[in-house]
Amino acid sequence: MRGSLTLVLTLTCGLMAGLSLLAAPAAAAEMPEIESRSWSFDGIFGHFDRAAQQRGYQVYNEVCSGCHGLRLLTYRNLAALGYGEDDIKAFAAEYEVTDGPDDEGEMYQREALPSDHFVSPFANTQAARAANNGALPPDLSLMVKARKNGANYLYALLTGYGDAPDGGELPDGLYYNAAFPGHQIAMSAPLDDDAVEYTDGTPATVDQMASDVTTFLAWAASPEMEERKRLGLKVMLFLLVLTALLAAVKRKVWSRLH
């Protein structure tokens, strides 16, 4: 059975590879090829590069937050980027939230607190569309998980602007983007060189900002990742030892039979 299993699996893989070549052109037309980059958060020991995360937060804050919300995060989550309590209070205090009712039964505006969720730029989708030519800037909290090839796609999208290759004209309000499915996106290129001035002095090239904000958003989508991988390592080591012991027990027990 083992022999025939290998044979069949090989045949299947071969067949599928061959067939997918036939089918590939159709698929390629819709989904642009996305290049894979290496990220600090890849792999078994992956962790978020703190400096990149902080720079990425700066990019989000100064550029993207004008249009995109991050509603699943609270300000105090930023502690994970290495910010202290006072920094976080200051970040939050830049925003206002509605609270209440107070003792008179009135709603009132107050400065956001670390326990508040990130304040979204628009009150509702209608307002967001009205301000963006009818297009809706999606919330970015889960963006990296909500697209195939998440981080690589986001980077490719942010660096994918340019002129349409065949010099074709695009409809008003749409911009050519090599990574976006269909290549016509309603978001104008959000990043230009020196769109932000990094507090740590890193030159703010488009590549640098795209990669930083991607790292930040990858964290926003999976804030548990570092803890998960750290715990995973312990669990896997434990299971390896346990399984080895169980294998030994099994051999010992069964040796009585032969």
Next chain:
Amino acid sequence: MSSSDNTHPLVKWIDERLPVFTFLNHELRDYPTPRNLNYWWSFGSIAGIVLVIMILTGVMLAMQYTAHVDYAFDSVERIMRDVNYGWLLRYLHVNGGSMFFIVIYIHLFRGLYFGSYKSPREILWGLGVIIFLLMMATAFMGYVLPWGQMSFWGATVITNLFSAIPLVGDSIVSWLWGGYSIDNPTLQRFYALHYLFPFLIFAVVFLHLVALHVSKSNNPLGIEAEGPQDSIPFHPYYTAKDFFGFGVFFLVFMGFVFYAPDFFGEPDNYIPANPLATPPHIVPEWYFLPFYAILRAVPDIEVFGYILITAKLAGVILMFGSILILFFLPWLDFSKVRSARFRPIFKQFFWIFFVDCLVLGWVGANPPEGFFVVLGRIGTAFYFAYFIIIIPLIAYFEKPRPLPESISAAVLGGKKGEDS
């Protein structure tokens, strides 16, 4: 060993009134098991463990989840972000679902290969098929709960299938939905049923095990264990073997949970459900893909220009038929020889069938266009031909290889089983 070995007076006192200890001894310790079971036989008990894990993690998730269209998506994200080890619970439950299907598919193909469905195990097999159907219903409804884009649109596509039923179809669909579209009542009833069904599965698994312990396990040789030399007590031999199997299984399972938790998922389900925006490709979870391919395989069936059966209805009939046909397998395959090891022709077609299922899965993952339509039709035709035509023909014409005299003769007579 029997219960009389338990000399502790309390044990004895209880046992004389409620013979749980005798029962456990009988069914889990002394229980005679063929001595030649290979690791493909470990997957039944692995499935049992997974079922327990699903129920435990599910109940704990339920303590934090909110079944309401306005809160469901965010309550899941709250579990992921704010509940202590909530991400672990959710990833265990999500990946556990996929593992459950992998394990069950192996368990089921094991049965197909070694002829475990044949007399006297027809009811054991039938109970297995019922478990499989219940699992599919449970998984389908569970996938709706996070209320992401695929939750919503997958549910829309699948529930709409019932509208293909002539005359009463549309009424059935609004009855399922609890309204005129998939909405809050749908989510709430799916939640209630998703909570209920695993306990039904538990009950059917119990019956499955009762039936198993009546007929005893089949084995790679497919011949019945006759004397004591063919069998060994379940404990310690198969407990030891199964526990090693658990270890390997958990390594794979935890590998996904900790290092690729979204491997089996669809990115679209991290976008909140939006009834106004249809995703470009609606695909069900991977374990439904072969059935999804069968669903979409058939065209309208016309007679003299009149549509006799719509493509939708035909698809629905075939999709359900593809599972229901498993109930009849014990009678379609009337060859007296169980194990494919002694059935050279059957063995070849078994593997072709296996590949056919993979191909159907691949077709199901792709849009029903051009080449995939053709492949889907060929695959579907073969799927049914395998059960209805090929298996009975093989049973009739094939000349099986000679069977060994007994399990012990084959195992101890110097010739070891090749599959272990």
